[in-house]
Amino acid sequence: MPQFPHLRRVAAAASITGLALSLAACTSGSGSGSSADGTVTIGFVNGGDTEFHTCLQKSVEATATGSKVKLYTANSHQNPGTELSNIEDMISRNVDALIVQTVNVDALKGDIAKARAAKIPIFLTSVVTDDPTEILGAVVVDLTKVGQLDADWVAEDAAGKAAEVGIIAGAPGAASDLLTSGFSKQLPSNARVVANQPGMFNAAKAQDVAENMIQAHPDLAYAFVANEEMAFGARKAFAAAGKNVKIVTVNGTEQGLAAVKDGRFSATVANSAMTTGRLAIDNSLNLLRKGGADKIAKTPITLITKENLAEAPRYCP
Incomplete structure (x- = not known):
């Protein structure tokens, strides 16, 4: 398995090829990392098509709508080349920040380099770098x-x-x-x-x-x-x-x-995909605005058996 030494954890899955870039939500907002009219524009690059990826995107979209964010979304379908193309497209749209659910660690290495060169903050889901100065923040599952x-x-x-x-x-x-x-x-x-x-x-x-x-x-x-x-x-x-x-x-x-x-x-x-998506938008905005948010947040995890089914969090919006 290829390894990138600055990474500790990543979630990835399913399918192949294709590029799907679309406008998901558009309202007005304010704060650091926003346009002249106060709108914060965020690009979300999803990594695949499993239920996790689908629920993660639904949560990102729902939270963005409620948080006054203009959101662009793309899916890399587990293809590293497509992921880099998606990153480049988001950069060309001059987004204020990128949220990335990466395909794999090698793809992410190029993503971070592209985003940093364009001076666009990058927020990661499911992965965290050893050097947090490379990124805006992350929300991860242990x-x-x-x-x-x-x-x-x-x-x-x-x-x-x-x-x-x-x-x-x-x-x-x-x-x-x-x-x-x-x-x-x-x-x-x-x-x-x-x-x-x-x-x-x-x-x-x-x-x-x-x-x-x-x-x-x-x-x-x-x-x-x-x-x-x-x-x-x-x-x-x-x-x-x-x-x-x-x-x-x-x-x-x-x-x-x-x-x-x-x-x-x-x-x-x-480990709720809904929680991960919500934290990705909320924490990205707070960190852009220099507000109170953990730079590296963790999605809570719970072992669920017949005895504690009621403790399970909602997985998907």
Whole structure:
């Protein structure tokens, strides 16, 4: 996996190619980083097409509408070249700030360089740089901790008994790597990882991976799946094989919570895309205006099981 040493965490997923740039909302506002009439113009470059990306954009758009922001949006569809083109288009529109949900760490390196050269502040979602002077700010999910919380559930459920564990990762890159490494390193010695394969954040691919996994390891007891979309595919494969593999996963969508409630998933770690999108707009504006906001904010995370379903935050606007 390619690495960029100044980055610690990134979420990325799904699909390919294309450029979709559109005006999402337009009202008037005020403050530093605004035009002569007080309007603050923000460009949001989304990275992909998973439910996370869709809900993140809905939240950014809704918050911008309520915050007197003129918003342009674009989607890079998990293509680094498209992402850089999107950044260049936003710069040509002379936006006051950029919010970027990056495709991968290598793409982000070029994004930051382009934005800094154009003297446009860049705010990141799901990623933070080691040197915060490079960016306006960020809102991130502690992906390592997400994996650790799921591992803690497995450890408690296994209760010291030997257990085989499978990992269905996402796409190669920092997001998936941080999730899976956090999970695997937190497992107790009695829980042994016997398979670790990428599902590419795609339900059909994850189902194929799970089918192969259960054939190779018929005694598999637990599976960590790097998002709920893939977890549904894995559940189908395990059920078809007549195996009640306990699944722990990530997101906290309505569908995911329903699966926890009826037992298809044993646990999920809720990290609201709606909260991430709201913080991205609110904190960008506050930081542009030199107001009170954390430069690096964290989206809260919560391990959700049948016992605490009511604690799950709303995932999508």
